Amino acid sequence: MGVTLSDVALKAGVSRAAVSRTFTAGASVSPKMRARVETAALELGYSPNLLARSLTTRKTQLVGLVSNNFHNPVFLQIFDLVTKGLQERGLRPLLVNLSDETDPARSVQLLRQYSVEGVILATSHLPDGFASAFRDAGVAVVHAFGRPTGQTDVVGIDNVAAGQMAAQTLIARGYRHLGFMGGPEQASTTQDRLAGFSAAARALGGVVSHSFAGAYSFEAGRVEMTRLLAHPKAEAYFCADDVLSIGALSAAQAAGLRVPDDLGLIGLNDMHMAAWANINLTTIHQPFDAIVSGAIDLMQDRFADPTRAAQTRLFPCHIVDRGTLRAQS
């Protein structure tokens, strides 16, 4: 452990600069020199210390991946995509769990202390000023699944449009009394989806009620739907998240309702689980792969031009028809 540049230089009988050059892309080294250094390096098992390198190059290839949503299985898919995407581009994710008890300011400071070049915020709900703290510190930050502000780069979907799409679909399937079940009320995703949903539903002659589950979780969805079913108001619900929908579905089944005949349900995300045969949830597909690679692209764009204006990149959604909504009437 700990074989350095100098060790290799000594062994190969060349200068340290020569060794450095054979390991930095695009440097001027003769083939002979390169061969000589490389055999010495191989024998010693040398590979350059990226942290030391970063001191002079000012490039760490480190990216903060911060999320506070470690309870919604959809984020495992997202982590998978993000880590793969970063790895393909030679970047490394430093994972930060922004759970409730940790001080957000400390997380910002910490990532800066590790000289991350960029930060990907993979969550809709963020502490105030979190994103801008990075921007002000000069680190490329992109907010995935966030609400466009014009202040920072945002990648995601148009949540208002998604809400509209849900309403249009329910109306088209012949439901008239519609319900919206959101996640936490302060989440921008919840607010925007509700706004789009209500407006479109009313415009199409629907009647809409709404309520909020305490979290984007199965249990919250189940509890809330159980509550709703005690005094039924709607024939079909748009749940602002698949895992919420699955909780609601469970509650409906427990209440002896047949889905979709007695109650229609449509979710949002199209997480893998929505396709499971015993769930078979009709839902709005959120193109995670496009969003994630868009987020990484935007981050790299900003590496290249730190002063460019903030950019918003929204991708279209589409309905995935499964078994929780009745067919087009």
Next chain:
Amino acid sequence: MGVTLSDVALKAGVSRAAVSRTFTAGASVSPKMRARVETAALELGYSPNLLARSLTTRKTQLVGLVSNNFHNPVFLQIFDLVTKGLQERGLRPLLVNLSDETDPARSVQLLRQYSVEGVILATSHLPDGFASAFRDAGVAVVHAFGRPTGQTDVVGIDNVAAGQMAAQTLIARGYRHLGFMGGPEQASTTQDRLAGFSAAARALGGVVSHSFAGAYSFEAGRVEMTRLLAHPKAEAYFCADDVLSIGALSAAQAAGLRVPDDLGLIGLNDMHMAAWANINLTTIHQPFDAIVSGAIDLMQDRFADPTRAAQTRLFPCHIVDRGTLRAQS
């Protein structure tokens, strides 16, 4: 961006060493000096560059978190626990997605290049020599959910005992023809659980058959159970993983079987999802929190004493009785 030690020293009118000392714990600084430096640092927004610091202290506080299981929701729970546990101890996880296409050797090299002090392997199935590559490189490695080898630190459960526990439970519930559904055949978890299960089942007069699903996934479990149900051999199955069990459960329901009356099912892990009302899976609880904090402890132990012998720490499991096994007869 980029305010350094020297900037603060200049502003405060003191030496660079003085600034360094106020930011390193346990250094000799007078209260007056400390105050002076701290106000200057605050005004400039200085905080020490951890990467530069690591060059002299040889401590990066960086830990590799590597997994190849980004499809089983249980790993989100694990990532949650690991990240929180590391953060509490002032350590930072560098996340590595060891997916099939990436070269394992490159991952090892990469983590070494970033001077990680330790590595947590959160997966049961690993490329050959992966763990030992870290050990040989002098980085503290602990294999969570792995099979004890005596060569590296391992934390997890006794998978053979877990298999026995499953068999004993099924027999005690009056099932006699037992089936084992494993994940990938080469996974040590699958092998060990099968070994314990078969031995105990036979010892107790049971008849056992076994087969393997291609992956630890819902779909693999569903497909395999569908196949098994075409020519039924067993009254109850032990599925080596909850998500596999849930797939199997779905297949059973699709085949019109009532669980647990027509078919018994027991899983392993007790992931959150197992408790969902519409799944309600009887399963063997694997104590993730103990395993994860044990893994971190063991890693830190090795920081302190890099030469100590490899250690294995196994935690006990217990049955969580839910709705997929009939009651004790």
Next chain:
DNA sequence: CCGCTGAATGCTTTCGTTTGCAATCGAAAC
């Protein structure tokens, strides 16, 4: 008032690497 002692402080080297600059090399052109 002096000498002593332990705490504070500053100087300088070091960590492992890159990189600007100058010196050297090699081969083509004359």
Next chain:
DNA sequence: GTTTCGATTGCAAACGAAAGCATTCAGCGG
């Protein structure tokens, strides 16, 4: 056999911070 010029090479100074060493300081007993 010179020149010339671009490609290689080595030297040495950064990068941001820690820490050993020597120096200074303050407070104490005498």
